[in-house]
Amino acid sequence: MFLFGLIASVADREKVLAEGVPRDCLQCLRRTPHLVVEERRQLSVFFLPVWRWNRRWYLVCGECGRAEPVSRQDAAALRRSE
């Protein structure tokens, strides 16, 4: 198991796809800048990502941090509209 940890590791990774997307936040009750974030579980071998799964996308409020799940298509559309 120790050797496996040296050679390969599994970790959840987050990647910001877009910043400053104006959206209405249900917690702040006003229009705030949001982040479009992709979260995924990743298997790395010798620190190189070889397999990604369990991908999910979120809109995260830049003011309060409230995360709202969105579909892959919505995340891509929001990224393009930045």
Ligand SMILES: [Zn+2]
């Ligand atoms: Zn908010």
